[in-house]
Amino acid sequence: MVKEISQAVIGRLPRYFRYLGELKDDGVERISSQELSRIMNVTASQIRQDFNNFGGFGQQGYGYNVEYLYTEIGKILGLDKTHHLIIVGAGNLGQALANYMNFERRGFIFTGLFDVNPALYGKNIRGIRVRPMEEMADFVRQNNVDIAVLTIPKTEAEKVASQLTSVGIKAIWNFAHVDLAVPEGVQVENVHLSDSLMRLSYNINRYEAEKERPSGQA
Amino acid sequence: MVKEISQAVIGRLPRYFRYLGELKDDGVERISSQELSRIMNVTASQIRQDFNNFGGFGQQGYGYNVEYLYTEIGKILGLDKTHHLIIVGAGNLGQALANYMNFERRGFIFTGLFDVNPALYGKNIRGIRVRPMEEMADFVRQNNVDIAVLTIPKTEAEKVASQLTSVGIKAIWNFAHVDLAVPEGVQVENVHLSDSLMRLSYNINRYEAEKERPSGQA
Numbered sequence: 146m147v148k149e150i151s152q153a154v155i156g157r158l159p160r161y162f163r164y165l166g167e168l169k170d171d172g173v174e175r176i177s178s179q180e181l182s183r184i185m186n187v188t189a190s191q192i193r194q195d196f197n198n199f200g201g202f203g204q205q206g207y208g209y210n211v212e213y214l215y216t217e218i219g220k221i222l223g224l225d226k227t228h229h230l231i232i233v234g235a236g237n238l239g240q241a242l243a244n245y246m247n248f249e250r251r252g253f254i255f256t257g258l259f260d261v262n263p264a265l266y267g268k269n270i271r272g273i274r275v276r277p278m279e280e281m282a283d284f285v286r287q288n289n290v291d292i293a294v295l296t297i298p299k300t301e302a303e304k305v306a307s308q309l310t311s312v313g314i315k316a317i318w319n320f321a322h323v324d325l326a327v328p329e330g331v332q333v334e335n336v337h338l339s340d341s342l343m344r345l346s347y348n349i350n351r352y353e354a355e356k357e358r359p360s361g362q363a
Numbered sequence: 364m365v366k367e368i369s370q371a372v373i374g375r376l377p378r379y380f381r382y383l384g385e386l387k388d389d390g391v392e393r394i395s396s397q398e399l400s401r402i403m404n405v406t407a408s409q410i411r412q413d414f415n416n417f418g419g420f421g422q423q424g425y426g427y428n429v430e431y432l433y434t435e436i437g438k439i440l441g442l443d444k445t446h447h448l449i450i451v452g453a454g455n456l457g458q459a460l461a462n463y464m465n466f467e468r469r470g471f472i473f474t475g476l477f478d479v480n481p482a483l484y485g486k487n488i489r490g491i492r493v494r495p496m497e498e499m500a501d502f503v504r505q506n507n508v509d510i511a512v513l514t515i516p517k518t519e520a521e522k523v524a525s526q527l528t529s530v531g532i533k534a535i536w537n538f539a540h541v542d543l544a545v546p547e548g549v550q551v552e553n554v555h556l557s558d559s560l561m562r563l564s565y566n567i568n569r570y571e572a573e574k575e576r577p578s579g580q581a
């Protein structure tokens with residue numbers, strides 16, 4: 146059974162998963178929606194509504210079983226499966242992501258690293274050597290790679306995305322500052338860092354403007 | 364006049380800004396909401412609604428003046444002002460961000476880089492040397508720093524955020540995998556990379572499940 150869940154709900158699942166993981170690590174066995182609400186700073190009714198999309202996860206008066214809830218949300222997020230990733234672009238950001246061990250704990254295994262810069266070929270990052278871009282397509286086909294991480298300039302991103310989808314990549318985690326056009330069925334998640342920084346700038350600006358308002362207008 | 368604008372609208376402004384910047388660079392002078400809608404893959408009515416939050420930006424029948432719209436949205440995002448940033452955590456991710464020139468084009472100037480690791484002290488990244496954490500508070504006070512970028516482990520993030528807010532930081536761009544509690548008036552923008560990767564994983568999972576459904580149920 147596949148029920149259509151809104152991307153807003155999906156967007157909140159990783160945060161539930163993170164908090165439940167911490168509760169589990171702290172040895173907490175059961176938690177009420179009220180208590181979870183207090184810790185996570187969302188309303189208890191929001192939590193219940195979100196969980197109802199997935200059948201509710203157990204009786205609410207008695208509280209949720211933390212371990213069970215953590216495991217079930219992990220399954221919904223597909224974290225019970227192993228994913229093979231390549232990183233395209235072995236610059237600072239690509240290397241930072243390759244070095245981040247926590248992704249591996251969640252079943253995201255980096256298997257390849259590609260770059261156009263010959264100076265980087267053979268460089269080793271956690272046992273994975275940087276390969277020439279020309280080897281990317283074959284590597285994806287031969288190594289059951291399902292996710293490609295793009296940490297390349299936006300001028301290259303469209304072309305590389307198209308190469309990747311032609312060899313059957315399932316998903317692109319896109320750090321290039323451009324919206325990719327991909328065939329239906331290929332999942333894209335954008336991390337547009339500049340957009341994020343601009344939102345921060347907006348909120349600083351707005352707060353300063355509010356402060357400058359004559360009092361009494363608040 | 365400060366009107367309350369929803370974060371959903373704010374979230375879309377950087378994308379408008381990005382597309383308008385590209386149109387401007389391509390020499391496009393005027394654009395209709397229909398044409399912008401087609402390029403950006405959102406409805407024209409969404410565009411008009413979003414822009415109406417800011418007074419509409421000019422006659423719609425005649426089309427928008429690209430340069431004007433770009434400049435005005437830039438101002439709303441606070442990009443007509445200069446912001447001084449420090450990066451706390453000079454690991455791969457911190458260095459990647461310090462090396463990213465595009466932020467500077469938008470008025471975000473990196474002025475300091477801090478780390479707990481003495482092996483990194485004095486290391487130069489684009490002319491900015493890595494300093495010990497002990498110098499952070501004084502540096503923020505003396506150099507008019509308004510934004511701190513946290514690229515440190517989550518176990519340290521709360522403590523460092525608290526030090527930063529006590530010396531008057533206005534905003535935190537948080538890459539640590541934790542939700543920060545900050546005083547009112549301090550802006551926080553989170554980039555939770557693991558959350559983003561989990562959403563991608565969810566969408567892969569869901570698409571596979573849909574494919575496996577017997578046909579006719581679609």
